[in-house]
Amino acid sequence: xxxxxxxxxxxxxxxxxxxxxxxxxxxxxxxxxxxxxxxxxxxxxxxxxxxxxxxxxxxxxxxxxxxxxxxxxxxxxxxxxxxxxxxxxxxxxxxxxxxxxxxxxxxxxxxxxxxxxxxxxxxxxxxxxxxxxxxxxxxxxxxxxxxxxxxxxxxxxxxxxxxxxxxxxxxxxxxxxxxxxxxxxxxxxxxxxxxxxxxxxxxxxxxxxxxxxxxxxxxxxxxxxxxxxxxxxxxxxxxxxxxxxxxxxxxxxxxxxxxxxxxxxxxxxxxxxxxxxxxxxxxxxxxxxxxxxxxxxxxxxxxxxxxxxxxxxxxxxxxxxxxxxxxxxxxxxxxxxxxxxxxxxxxxxxxxxxxxxxxxxxxxxx
Amino acid sequence: xxxxxxxxxxxxxxxxxxxxxxxxxxxxxxxxxxxxxxxxxxxxxxxxxxxxxxxxxxxxxxxxxxxxxxxxxxxxxxxxxxxxxxxxxxxxxxxxxxxxxxxxxxxxxxxxxxxxxxxxxxxxxxxxxxxxxxxxxxxxxxxxxxxxxxxxxxxxxxxxxxxxxxxxxxxxxxxxxxxxxxxxxxxxxxxxxxxxxxxxxxxxxxxxxxxxxxxxxxxxxxxxxxxxxxxxxxxxxxxxxxxxxxxxxxxxxxxxxxxxxxxxxxxxxxxxxxxxxxxxxxxxxxxxxxxxxxxxxxxxxxxxxxxxxxxxxxxxxxxxxxxxxxxxxxxxxxxxxxxxxxxxxxxxxxxxx
Numbered sequence: 047x048x049x050x051x052x053x054x055x056x057x058x059x060x061x062x063x064x065x066x067x068x069x070x071x072x073x074x075x076x077x078x079x080x081x082x083x084x085x086x087x088x089x090x091x092x093x094x095x096x097x098x099x100x101x102x103x104x105x106x107x108x109x110x111x112x113x114x115x116x117x118x119x120x121x122x123x124x125x126x127x128x129x130x131x132x133x134x135x136x137x138x139x140x141x142x143x144x145x146x147x148x149x150x151x152x153x154x155x156x157x158x159x160x161x162x163x164x165x166x167x168x169x170x171x172x173x174x175x176x177x178x179x180x181x182x183x184x185x186x187x188x189x190x191x192x193x194x195x196x197x198x199x200x201x202x203x204x205x206x207x208x209x210x211x212x213x214x215x216x217x218x219x220x221x222x223x224x225x226x227x228x229x230x231x232x233x234x235x236x237x238x239x240x241x242x243x244x245x246x247x248x249x250x251x252x253x254x255x256x257x258x259x260x261x262x263x264x265x266x267x268x269x270x271x272x273x274x275x276x277x278x279x280x281x282x283x284x285x286x287x288x289x290x291x292x293x294x295x296x297x298x299x300x301x302x303x304x305x306x307x308x309x310x311x312x313x314x315x316x317x318x319x320x321x322x323x324x325x326x327x328x329x330x331x332x333x334x335x336x337x338x339x340x341x342x343x344x345x346x347x348x349x350x351x352x353x354x355x356x357x358x359x360x361x362x363x364x365x366x367x368x369x370x371x372x373x374x375x376x377x378x379x380x381x382x383x384x385x386x387x388x389x390x391x392x393x394x395x396x397x398x399x400x401x402x403x404x405x406x407x408x409x410x411x412x
Numbered sequence: 413x414x415x416x417x418x419x420x421x422x423x424x425x426x427x428x429x430x431x432x433x434x435x436x437x438x439x440x441x442x443x444x445x446x447x448x449x450x451x452x453x454x455x456x457x458x459x460x461x462x463x464x465x466x467x468x469x470x471x472x473x474x475x476x477x478x479x480x481x482x483x484x485x486x487x488x489x490x491x492x493x494x495x496x497x498x499x500x501x502x503x504x505x506x507x508x509x510x511x512x513x514x515x516x517x518x519x520x521x522x523x524x525x526x527x528x529x530x531x532x533x534x535x536x537x538x539x540x541x542x543x544x545x546x547x548x549x550x551x552x553x554x555x556x557x558x559x560x561x562x563x564x565x566x567x568x569x570x571x572x573x574x575x576x577x578x579x580x581x582x583x584x585x586x587x588x589x590x591x592x593x594x595x596x597x598x599x600x601x602x603x604x605x606x607x608x609x610x611x612x613x614x615x616x617x618x619x620x621x622x623x624x625x626x627x628x629x630x631x632x633x634x635x636x637x638x639x640x641x642x643x644x645x646x647x648x649x650x651x652x653x654x655x656x657x658x659x660x661x662x663x664x665x666x667x668x669x670x671x672x673x674x675x676x677x678x679x680x681x682x683x684x685x686x687x688x689x690x691x692x693x694x695x696x697x698x699x700x701x702x703x704x705x706x707x708x709x710x711x712x713x714x715x716x717x718x719x720x721x722x723x724x725x726x727x728x729x730x731x732x733x734x735x736x737x738x739x740x741x742x743x744x745x746x747x748x749x750x751x752x753x754x755x756x757x758x759x760x761x762x763x764x765x
Binding site: 067070071074075077078079080081082083089093096140141142145146147148149150151153154155157158160164169170173174177178250253254256257258261318321355356 | 416417418419420421422423424425427428429439440481483484485486487716717719720721722723724726738739741745746747748749751
């Protein structure tokens with residue numbers, strides 16, 4: 047089974063969807079203390095790794111050439127904190143995965159994360175556009191972020207020739223890329239919208255930028271006094287590690303070889319079961335152990351996350367076994383593989399579709 | 413054009429570390445620690461609580477809402493303060509209803525367990541100083557509101573002309589009996605009678621029977637011309653109103669009924685939806701998603717996917733019962749995050765919109 051496997055339709059599709067509905071309901075009924083304990087542990091980990099990382103950077107700052115292993119440890123701990131905060135804590139909490147707890151500190155619509163993107167924009171670009179319209183061309187802006195040509199169905203222009211470079215830059219500045227996604231900068235750059243409107247639209251971001259930038263690039267380095275620079279570089283390195291890692295994980299989620307895209311016409315009359323099928327066919331998992339799942343915020347279970355974005359992510363590993371069985375039973379391809387394999391396929395797509403290409407097949411309804 | 417910075421992103425970290433250093437501190441309101449627990453009756457107990465911050469000024473008979481976490485979920489329950497204002501610690505007497513969430517929480521709460529607490533609110537009070545008699549009618553856990561008044565009156569030495577009638581099923585369920593006897597011994601003008609609906613009365617202060625026209629004569633004080641405060645289940649309070657309104661100088665009542673028991677017996681076609689922030693009340697059909705119902709009423713609340721995915725339409729539901737249309741589950745508890753697009757009203761509902 048691969049990308050060319052025909053799509054389920056009619057009764058067979060509805061039977062597939064009914065099993066997934068039942069699976070969701072079983073897990074909703076089972077929510078409880080274990081989920082609450084888990085997300086609070088994640089929050090402990092975010093807070094403590096941040097303090098440990100920052101303290102290590104301060105300790106190493108006066109003699110960085112001597113204590114560079116301590117400096118590197120500080121960078122790593124701070125990066126782990128940011129990765130956990132953004133992925134396992136922030137991303138999942140903002141999805142409303144823990145809303146059932148009624149705990150105001152873990153509530154999706156008021157959670158603040160350590161990320162430049164204002165949470166209210168994230169709920170629009172990610173929770174709404176990307177999760178409702180996953181891999182629908184023209185509706186899901188995450189397909190190449192308006193910058194990259196990932197699928198042959200996207201129109202080729204000479205601009206695409208430079209995309210290996212754009213992708214590398216996007217990886218380095220991934221946080222900023224995500225933060226400005228909502229603004230659709232392309233429209234301003236092409237002159238379709240006046241820059242005057244940009245300053246109005248960008249206000250939530252501009253209101254957050256001084257804090258978010260000032261924290262890592264001014265406030266915490268200044269606390270080190272004369273040893274400003276090593277702390278600043280350490281913070282920058284931690285942010286860079288976080289950016290690269292999240293880029294790798296997220297690009298593996300929808301841009302592997304067997305992930306497929308859809309046209310708006312295909313989803314016009316889509317049922318809930320059809321939506322489920324699109325999530326499975328458009329997403330791909332990363333195989334790995336518990337550490338991998340934790341550090342990817344369980345986006346290593348991208349398929350399960352897309353099927354049930356509001357179930358606590360710690361359940362995806364258990365859900366995955368059942369989803370796999372349901373997919374096998376109904377003949378729906380289930381796309382998973384090791385990180386090198388999946389990311390290799392992503393890199394190949396970015397390189398290959400920089401040049402003109404045509405879809406080799408179109409998945410047809412069975 | 414004004415330009416204000418966003419709230420600082422340090423807040424979550426600040427809240428975390430401060431909460432770790434000061435376990436009673438919470439950015440979401442006051443908390444209290446249980447310092448003592450004592451049995452009040454067979455199925456009731458009195459909790460002495462020490463608030464992290466002193467309670468705001470309050471009056472006897474006022475209530476307090478406590479928040480507690482059970483199996484990962486936060487719940488709220490309201491109780492009447494039974495101690496007197498002025499002390500730092502305060503008392504709540506609670507009934508452990510079998511299978512009740514707060515009872516379950518109490519069963520597993522260790523020493524020093526913490527509760528989230530609200531400011532004192534609401535409450536009944538005597539308002540007619542010129543009334544010749546004051547009568548307190550309490551059924552079941554309604555005794556807490558009556559006891560708050562008895563204790564306040566005793567503290568002022570003003571028990572003359574005060575009567576208390578207290579209904580319970582079995583004798584062992586009655587709270588504060590020893591204290592009431594002691595008060596009666598000290599203040600002979602204080603009249604107290606315990607009505608048993610499921611036990612035979614033996615002692616002089618006991619009587620039997622539910623409140624009805626026949627038992628009116630057995631009340632410890634004549635209700636005619638008296639000021640009457642009544643507290644108990646909805647049915648009891650309704651009977652008090654029916655029997656005494658008109659005869660008494662003033663009847664004030666209060667009842668606590670769990671939201672599920674307040675639902676109409678047969679499904680109704682439309683319910684009242686209160687929009688707490690805008691102060692409007694709409695009549696909306698049950699069964700349709702709230703988002704659609706609000707739009708039909710000409711409103712346009714923020715929303716996104718209409719499928720329960722994106723969370724852009726969530727709003728708090730302080731009161732009422734809703735159904736999650738995705739799986740038909742019924743949610744009687746207050747919620748901080750109700751999704752308008754996949755929830756329907758089951759009974760009257762209040763949402764924070």
